[in-house]
Structures are given as structure tokens and as C-alpha cells.
Amino acid sequence: xxxxxxxxxxxxxxxxxxxxxxxxxxxxxxxxxxxxxxxxxxxxxxxxxxxxxxxxxxxxxxxxxxxxxxxxxxxxxxxxxxxxxxxxxxxxxxxxxxxxxxxxxxxxxxxxxxxxxxxxxxxxxxxxxxxxxxxxxxxxxxxxxxxxxxxxxxxxxxxxxxxxxxxxxxxxxxxxxxxxxxxxxxxxxxxxxxxxxxxxxxxxxxxxxxxxxxxxxxxxxxxxxxxxxxxxxxxxxxxxxxxxxxxxxxxxxxxxxxxxxxxxxxxxxxxxxxxxxxxxxxxxxxxxxxxxxxxxxxxxxxxxxxxxxxxxxxxxxxxxxxxxxxxxxxxxxxxxxxxxxxxxxxxxxxxxxxxxxxxxxxxxxxxxxxxxxx
Amino acid sequence: xxxxxxxxxxxxxxxxxxxxxxxxxxxxxxxxxxxxxxxxxxxxxxxxxxxxxxxxxxxxxxxxxxxxxxxxxxxxxxxxxxxxxxxxxxxxxxxxxxxxxxxxxxxxxxxxxxxxxxxxxxxxxxxxxxxxxxxxxxxxxxxxxxxxxxxxxxxxxxxxxxxxxxxxxxxxxxxxxxxxxxxxxxxxxxxxxxxxxxxxxxxxxxxxxxxxxxxxxxxxxxxxxxxxxxxxxxxxxxxxxxxxxxxxxxxxxxxxxxxxxxxxxxxxxxxxxxxxxxxxxxxxxxxxxxxxxxxxxxxxxxxxxxxx
Numbered sequence: 001x002x003x004x005x006x007x008x009x010x011x012x013x014x015x016x017x018x019x020x021x022x023x024x025x026x027x028x029x030x031x032x033x034x035x036x037x038x039x040x041x042x043x044x045x046x047x048x049x050x051x052x053x054x055x056x057x058x059x060x061x062x063x064x065x066x067x068x069x070x071x072x073x074x075x076x077x078x079x080x081x082x083x084x085x086x087x088x089x090x091x092x093x094x095x096x097x098x099x100x101x102x103x104x105x106x107x108x109x110x111x112x113x114x115x116x117x118x119x120x121x122x123x124x125x126x127x128x129x130x131x132x133x134x135x136x137x138x139x140x141x142x143x144x145x146x147x148x149x150x151x152x153x154x155x156x157x158x159x160x161x162x163x164x165x166x167x168x169x170x171x172x173x174x175x176x177x178x179x180x181x182x183x184x185x186x187x188x189x190x191x192x193x194x195x196x197x198x199x200x201x202x203x204x205x206x207x208x209x210x211x212x213x214x215x216x217x218x219x220x221x222x223x224x225x226x227x228x229x230x231x232x233x234x235x236x237x238x239x240x241x242x243x244x245x246x247x248x249x250x251x252x253x254x255x256x257x258x259x260x261x262x263x264x265x266x267x268x269x270x271x272x273x274x275x276x277x278x279x280x281x282x283x284x285x286x287x288x289x290x291x292x293x294x295x296x297x298x299x300x301x302x303x304x305x306x307x308x309x310x311x312x313x314x315x316x317x318x319x320x321x322x323x324x325x326x327x328x329x330x331x332x333x334x335x336x337x338x339x340x341x342x343x344x345x346x347x348x349x350x351x352x353x354x355x356x357x358x359x360x361x362x363x364x365x366x367x368x369x370x371x372x373x374x
Numbered sequence: 375x376x377x378x379x380x381x382x383x384x385x386x387x388x389x390x391x392x393x394x395x396x397x398x399x400x401x402x403x404x405x406x407x408x409x410x411x412x413x414x415x416x417x418x419x420x421x422x423x424x425x426x427x428x429x430x431x432x433x434x435x436x437x438x439x440x441x442x443x444x445x446x447x448x449x450x451x452x453x454x455x456x457x458x459x460x461x462x463x464x465x466x467x468x469x470x471x472x473x474x475x476x477x478x479x480x481x482x483x484x485x486x487x488x489x490x491x492x493x494x495x496x497x498x499x500x501x502x503x504x505x506x507x508x509x510x511x512x513x514x515x516x517x518x519x520x521x522x523x524x525x526x527x528x529x530x531x532x533x534x535x536x537x538x539x540x541x542x543x544x545x546x547x548x549x550x551x552x553x554x555x556x557x558x559x560x561x562x563x564x565x566x567x568x569x570x571x572x573x574x575x576x577x578x579x580x581x582x583x584x585x586x587x588x589x590x591x592x593x594x595x596x597x598x599x600x601x602x603x604x605x606x607x608x609x610x611x612x613x614x615x616x617x618x619x620x621x622x623x624x625x626x627x628x629x630x631x632x633x634x635x636x637x638x639x640x641x642x643x644x645x646x647x648x649x650x651x652x653x654x655x656x657x658x659x660x661x662x663x664x665x666x667x668x669x670x671x672x673x674x675x676x677x678x679x680x681x682x
Contacts, residue, residue: 068580088583089592101581105599114595115585166585 017080019044019170019202020065025074026226027060034060036226037074042170042204047196049205049213052223053249058206059174061223065204066172067091079169094163095172098179100155102147108134108158109143115166133165136195153184160192164199173205177212189216210250214238222246244372247296254302254342256295260371269295269371273338278313280367293371299345301368304332304354305361313366318342319359334362426660433653440647451654460637464658467633470548471617474555478563478612479605481556486567487597491574502568506561513558517625520554521545524626546628554622559615563608570604571597610670614663634659 020042027035035057042048050058063069064076067088075084083091094115103111112133116126134140137157147155156176163171173192177185193216196203207213213220214234221231222245230242241247244255258271269277277295309315318336325331325348332344332354342362354360432438436450454460485505493501508516523529524544531541544550574597582592598605616622620635627633634655641652 066584068583088580089586089588093584095581095584097577097581099577101575101577103578103581103596103599105602114582114587118586118591162585 017044018042018077019046019079020048020204021075021077021080022061022064023075023077025061025064025071025076027057027064027069028072033226035064035071038223038226038228040221040228040231042202043218045200045202046218047193047203047205047216049207049217049220050223051207051210051213051220051249054208056223057226058208058223062095062172062174062204062206065170066093066095092169093172094166094168094170095174096156096159096163096176098175100147100159102155102158102162104147107144107146108139108150111147111158112161112165114162119166129165133161136164136198137161137191152179153188156180156188160195164195164201168201170202170204171199173203175206175208177209178207185212192216214250222249224249240370241296241372244294244296247294247370247372252299252343252345254297254299256297256340258293258295260291260293267366267371269293271295271338271340273336273340275316275336275338275340277369278366279369279371280365293373295369295371297342297364297369299331299343301364302342302344303363304334304344304346305363306354306358308361309363312363314369315361315363317359317361320354320356323354323356334360336362429653429656432649433657435650437648438650438653440649451650452658454651455654455658463632463637464634466631467617467635470551470555470623470631470633471613473548473552474559474616475609475613477552477556478560479609482560482563482567482608483605486564486571489564490568490571491576502565505564508557509561513621514625516558517554517622520550520557520626524550524553545626546630548627548631550626551623551631554626555616555619558619558622559612562611562615566608566611567601567604570601570607574600606670610666613666617659617663 018041020040022038022040025035025038025040026033038057038061040061050061052058060069064071065078067083067086067090071084075082077083078091078093103114106114109130113126113130116129121129131140134143137160139154139157139161142150142154142158147158150158156179159176176192177188180188189212192203192205196216205213205216214237217234219231219233220237222229222237224245230237230246232240237246238250241250241253247253248255256269256271256275256277258269258275258277260267261270261276262268264281267279267281269279271277279295303309303312308317316336316338318334320332321335321341322333323330328348330346330348332346334342334344336342344362433451434447434449435444436446436448438444455464489498489501489505521528525531526541526543526545528544530544535541578596578600579592582596583589587595618635620633620639623631623633623636624639638652638655638659640646641648641655646652
């Protein structure tokens with residue numbers, strides 16, 4: 001199954017020290033809490049993403065690691081060393097900034113050589129490494145240009161080279177692709193991934209783009225209002241979200257709120273509108289009966305059919321309210337007889353193309369839905 | 375694309391009309407710029423270009439005195455400047471001006487830095503006004519205030535003698551001139567540096583720290599280069615104004631610190647009354663300042679695309 005494949009993909013050894021560790025870290029700005037008691041442990045060599053909507057505290061979390069912010073409470077450890085009191089310029093991390101923050105009074109070459117010069121790297125060694133770094137990001141022909149003479153994507157590459165030339169223990173990336181257009185962003189995502197594999201350095205990426213996080217990361221931390229909602233591999237986050245927020249933020253989902261009706265082998269949730277939804281016991285996060293809950297069903301897990309399908313855990317009658325043709329897929333909104341509306345995504349095949357207003361049956365199995373804390 | 379293709383935005387129908395309408399259209403295009411630039415242009419022409427040309431003419435009349443008719447032309451006035459006495463005056467003027475510029479930079483940069491980057495935001499404007507407050511009083515008055523501080527029975531010497539220390543001769547020294555000029559021109563330097571530092575992108579300092587630069591290294595490698603245009607502009611302004619200042623050298627420098635501006639003053643309004651020589655000195659001063667500005671404009675900004 002997909003989940004197991006991704007967990008072997010993670011290069012972690014459980015007993016190794018974390019490259020970055022946050023212990024109960026909080027940050028308060030003038031009475032505004034930006035980060036609340038965050039616990040994180042990032043494994044060596046991992047591509048770790050911090051994902052969340054704007055204002056969720058993800059950038060502040062990254063700045064706590066880089067040292068631009070001092071935690072109000074808690075500890076920050078880099079490779080086992082407590083760096084809570086270490087200024088940014090003494091931390092073995094390098095950042096690729098959202099704004100690139102290239103020095104526009106220096107050439108590309110001098111920008112990339114900046115960190116090595118400060119370390120007192122000898123001339124020959126410095127030239128070799130700067131050249132190597134520029135080659136890695138395919139910018140060696142632009143060495144004598146100034147940043148203002150480069151396009152956004154080229155500046156992005158220089159910013160990457162300027163960070164990676166120092167061979168940091170951890171690379172921090174603060175929405176590095178946010179300013180690029182979609183096509184360039186996709187291309188840079190592939191290059192980031194290649195670079196990560198080639199360098200073997202721990203990458204910590206901050207992003208609000210769920211697709212970017214899913215496609216690049218070994219693990220993702222989803223943040224909301226300064227908290228971490230869930231940490232897990234991309235498939236865990238997508239297939240088994242812990243909260244309604246995570247289910248909704250990562251991809252599209254249908255949320256049906258209700259109450260836990262039955263426990264044991266055949267768990268059931270009853271919605272206010274009267275639907276009885278069977279949920280697989282492994283997918284049940286809530287042990288208590290009568291507890292308020294939201295059942296999450298992904299649109300692509302729902303099956304549309306013209307006849308009732310026997311032997312399926314959940315099957316309800318409704319009619320197609322809207323249909324949108326998306327080329328590879330067909331996107332339908334189905335209104336159930338109870339009044340609930342469900343979004344359904346079907347691959348584009350003739351038998352899956354119902355007409356609007358047509359009566360249909362929606363069905364999904366118990367293990368394809370999940371009961372979450374409301 | 376050709377120039378006319380860019381500027382010619384008339385509709386097609388109008389273009390095919392006769393050349394008369396084309397001429398009228400060209401004339402209307404000239405009205406805008408002349409309305410905008412006319413008054414200032416006239417001002418500059420009458421009060422700068424014409425007087426400078428007059429002075430250039432007078433400088434070519436050997437030893438022209440007031441009320442004297444122009445009889446012959448020659449370079450005698452310029453050759454007179456090359457006499458060691460006057461070369462010393464030129465050198466002294468440049469020394470005073472450079473010294474003042476350096477002092478203003480050393481004293482002004484920390485003030486501007488504090489105002490732009492450290493001082494609480496809501497107090498900044500008020501603090502800036504406080505720092506440029508001296509500009510609102512007459513420079514003559516400010517210089518006289520320095521006399522009461524520096525003279526033999528002045529405030530500083532009173533304090534020294536009350537402490538049992540020997541009195542110092544502070545007036546009519548190079549130090550007095552430098553202190554007086556620095557005091558006079560510091561606000562200009564602070565203002566210009568403030569404007570430059572306020573625009574400094576603080577994320578660049580974070581980037582420098584991220585790459586291992588201590589605050590000290592980041593200051594020299596990022597802050598100073600980034601504010602170099604401001605440093606150059608402030609330095610030039612202070613240099614030029616202190617080179618032309620004659621109030622401070624006259625009042626605080628005494629007879630021994632003759633500068634080019636005092637010398638010019640003497641030729642026109644003082645005892646010497648040699649308009650020809652005075653004009654030649656003025657032309658030298660104007661040329662020196664123009665060359666300095668031209669050099670700054672040409673080499674002050676080495677980045678081809680420019681940053682400010």
C-alpha cells in the first residue's frame with residue numbers, strides 16, 4: 001500500500017539524534033501568541049515541511065530555528081545542541097528567504113561566496129565550492145551579473161546556491177517558491193527534490209501550498225493558530241487526518257457532522273439530518289458514544305451508480321445537482337434525500353458521466369471515511 | 375521601435391491631414407514641458423548661467439577693480455592663483471572641507487543609524503526635528519554662540535580655570551573652525567543618511583547573519599555598502615557647503631586661517647577690491663565643485679542597474 005512505501009522512503013533511523021528539535025516552544029509578540037507549545041523532532045536528512053494557512057505561525061517557527069526569533073518559552077536544539085541562546089550567525093543552518101534577500105551591491109559570485117569568506121575559507125577552496133554551488137543550480141554563466149539583472153527564478157537559484165555552498169546541517173526554506181509563477185514553481189519543486197537527494201542535508205520547508213508539501217516532503221507538520229495539528233507522512237496526513245481542519249486543508253473533503261451512535265465492531269455515526277454512516281473501527285478517533293464528530297469522506301473515494309450497490313457499507317440515494325467537466329475528471333455535487341450535499345470526483349469514463357438532475361446512488365466503504373473530532 | 379512610433383499616438387485620421395496640423399500638433403507637444411520647466415529654467419538662466427558667464431568674463435580681465443572699464447583680457451588672474459600663498463589657501467580650504475566632511479560622517483552616521491533603525495518609531499519624526507532644529511536659526515548666530523564658548527574668557531575656559539586647570543587658547547585655531555563647521559553642517563548629513571538608512575532592507579541584515587556574519591561584519595559588508603549612495607550624497611553636500619562657507623572660518627579661524635571663500639569675499643567686499651582675481655577664484659571653486667559632483671554621478675554608483 002502507498003503508506004508503507006512512503007515510510008520506507010523516510011531516511012530516518014529511530015535512535016539517531018534529531019537534526020532539529022523543538023521542545024514546548026512558544027513565541028509571544030506583544031501579547032499575541034504566534035507559536036504555542038510546539039514539539040517537533042526533525043530527523044537527519046529528512047525533507048520536512050511545515051504547512052498551514054497564513055498567520056498559523058509556520059514562518060515564526062522557522063525563524064525560531066534560524067535564530068531570528070528567541071523563544072518566549074521552551075528549547076530549540078540543533079543536532080543535539082541547545083541553541084536557545086545562540087545568535088543566528090553562530091547556528092549551523094542556512095536560510096533561503098521568501099524575498100531571496102540577495103545583496104544587490106554584490107555580483108552573483110560574491111553573493112554565493114559571502115558565507116565562505118566570513119568563515120575564512122582559503123581562496124582556492126572557496127573558488128572551487130562557489131563554482132560547484134553555481135553549477136548545481138545551473139547559474140555558473142551568470143556569476144558576474146548583479147541580482148537586479150536576473151529574473152525571479154534566477155534570483156531564486158542564486159539564493160539556493162548562497163545557502164547550500166556553506167554545507168549547513170539544516171537548510172531552512174521560507175516559502176521559497178511563493179513568488180514564482182505556476183510553471184516555474186513546478187520545475188523548481190523538482191529541482192529542490194533532486195537537490196535534497198543529492199546533498200543529503202535536512203531540509204525544512206515552510207509553505208502554504210498543500211500540493212507542494214505533499215509532493216516534496218518525507219513528513220509534514222500541519223499548523224493552525226500556533227499549534228501543530230498533525231505530523232505525519234504525506235499519505236498519513238491525507239488518508240488519515242486527525243482533525244477536520246487537517247482533512248479540509250489538505251485536499252478537498254466532505255465533512256458530515258453528527259454523533260457517535262454505536263461502538264464496537266460496527267461503529268456508526270448518525271448525522272443531524274438522519275444519515276447513518278458506518279465507520280471502520282480503525283478509522284474511529286473517538287472512543288465515546290454520543291460524542292460530536294465530523295465524518296470526512298474524500299470526493300474521489302465516493303462511488304456513483306444508477307442502482308443501489310449491495311454489500312457496500314454506506315449507500316445513499318440522491319440526485320446530481322451540478323456537474324462540472326474537468327477533462328481528466330468529472331466533478332459532481334450530489335444532494336442526498338436527507339438534504340446533505342456531497343462533492344464527488346469521478347474519473348472521466350462514460351459510465352461515470354451522469355446527467356444533471358439524474359437520480360443516483362452514492363456509496364463508499366467504511367474504511368474510506370474517517371470520524372474526526374468536531 | 376522608432377521614437378516617433380512610441381510618441382506618435384494620434385489617431386490615423388488626424389495623421390493624413392496637412393502638414394499645418396502636424397506643426398500645430400508638434401507645438402502643442404512643447405507647451406506641457408515649457409509650462410512645467412519654464413519658471414525654473416528662467417530662474418536658473420537669469421540667476422545662475424548669466425552671472426557665471428559674467429564672472430567668467432571678469433576673471434579674464436587682469437586685476438579689474440570696481441568702477442573700472444574693461445580694456446584688455448588675459449590669464450593673469452589665474453596665474454596669480456598659482457602663487458604659493460594662494461595655493462596654501464586652496465589647500466587649507468580643501469583640508470577644512472574634508473575634515474568637516476569626515477567629522478560630520480563620523481558623528482552623523484551613528485545618530486542617523488539610531489534614528490532610522492533603533493529609535494521607537496512614533497518618536498522618530500520628533501527626534502529628527504530636534505536634530506535639525508539648529509538649521510532654523512541663523513548660521514551667524516550659531517557661530518557667535520561658539521565664540522562665547524571658545525574665547526579666552528569663554529565658557530570652556532571658565533570651567534577649566536574653576537577646576538584649577540590652565541586656560542587654553544581655543545579661538546582662531548583649525549580645531550575651532552572644524553568644530554564650528556561640523557556643528558553647522560551636521561544636520562544636512564544626518565538628514566541625508568537618515569533617508570538612506572531608513573530605506574535599508576533589514577532582511578539583508580538577516581541574510582548576512584544567516585550566512586555567519588556577526589553584527590559588526592554585517593555592518594561593514596552590508597549596511598555601509600547599501601547606504602553608500604547616501605554617504606556619498608551627504609559627504610558631497612557637506613564638502614561643497616563647507617568649501618563655500620566663509621562665516622565660520624572668518625569668525626572662529628582668525629586671520630591665519632584664510633580660505634578660498636574668505637579670499638573671494640575680500641576681493642569683492644573686503645579690503646582687496648580686486649574683482650578680476652576674485653572672479654578667477656570663483657571660477658576655480660565652481661569648477662572644482664562641478665568636477666566633484668560629476669565624478670560622484672559617474673562613479674558613485676557602480677552597479678549598472680543601480681540601487682538606492
